[in-house]
Amino acid sequence: AQSVTQLDSHVSVSEGTPVLLRCNYSSSYSPSLFWYVQHPNKGLQLLLKYTSAATLVKGINGFEAEFKKSETSFHLTKPSAHMSDAAEYFCVVTGRGGATNKLIFGTGTLLAVQP
Amino acid sequence: GAGVSQSPSNKVTEKGKDVELRCDPISGHTALYWYRQSLGQGLEFLIYFQGNSAPDKSGLPSDRFSAERTGGSVSTLTIQRTQQEDSAVYLCASSLAPVRSGRAQETQYFGPGTRLLVL
Numbered sequence: 001a002q003s004v005t006q007l008d009s010h011v012s013v014s015e016g017t018p019v020l021l022r023c024n025y026s027s028s029y030s031p032s033l034f035w036y037v038q039h040p041n042k043g044l045q046l047l048l049k050y051t052s053a054a055t056l057v058k059g060i061n062g063f064e065a066e067f068k069k070s071e072t073s074f075h076l077t078k079p080s081a082h083m084s085d086a087a088e089y090f091c092v093v094t095g096r097g098g099a100t101n102k103l104i105f106g107t108g109t110l111l112a113v114q115p
Numbered sequence: 116g117a118g119v120s121q122s123p124s125n126k127v128t129e130k131g132k133d134v135e136l137r138c139d140p141i142s143g144h145t146a147l148y149w150y151r152q153s154l155g156q157g158l159e160f161l162i163y164f165q166g167n168s169a170p171d172k173s174g175l176p177s178d179r180f181s182a183e184r185t186g187g188s189v190s191t192l193t194i195q196r197t198q199q200e201d202s203a204v205y206l207c208a209s210s211l212a213p214v215r216s217g218r219a220q221e222t223q224y225f226g227p228g229t230r231l232l233v234l
Contacts, residue, residue, distance in 0.1 A: 044225040105158035
């Protein structure tokens with residue numbers, strides 16, 4: 001069965017410093033992996049997705065993630081945090097080959113950005 | 116174009132009452148999903164519709180929950196005899212097509228959700 005583990009429930013960084021949000025996955029299939037962001041009182045927005053093409057995936061707002069099969073990881077990074085990046089981030093997996101296409105969410109990481 | 120829309124945005128109801136939540140997917144999207152986001156449970160899949168196929172109901176937590184999708188477009192999630200533990204944000208998503216073997220994963224686009232509070 002597929003699952004994701006987000007290793008940190010809360011991460012706090014200073015504006016202008018790098019962001020690292022960690023995610024490990026478990027999947028019986030060759031996985032598709034996503035990062036979604038949820039700003040307060042707003043809907044979920046896709047940041048980026050990995051679907052077995054390039055292992056380094058670039059997303060919106062300067063975020064990127066690297067798929068590492070040997071480490072079963074898909075960590076999200078950004079070189080320099082902005083105040084507007086403060087939000088909750090979800091690592092998501094779904095397996096290809098299944099009939100349902102449902103997303104399986106991690107428990108989320110709340111990112112705080114300090115001025 | 117227009118994104119996924121959901122109504123109502125907020126719903127307060129009394130324990131034991133029935134509620135209906137509506138989702139309008141993005142035009143042309145054949146796949147539609149319902150998820151629930153609640154404290155302590157995180158985000159969890161409820162049900163999936165794809166075209167005229169039988170829906171995948173594997174995520175529905177009890178037989179008080181049901182959903183329909185009429186005409187392959189609008190969907191309604193119904194919760195009967197609501198309980199306080201049903202309080203959550205109910206999210207709808209749609210995608211252009213379901214996953215197929217060898218095909219790149221289709222992105223799911225989410226609506227803003229319906230915040231349900233059962234008193």
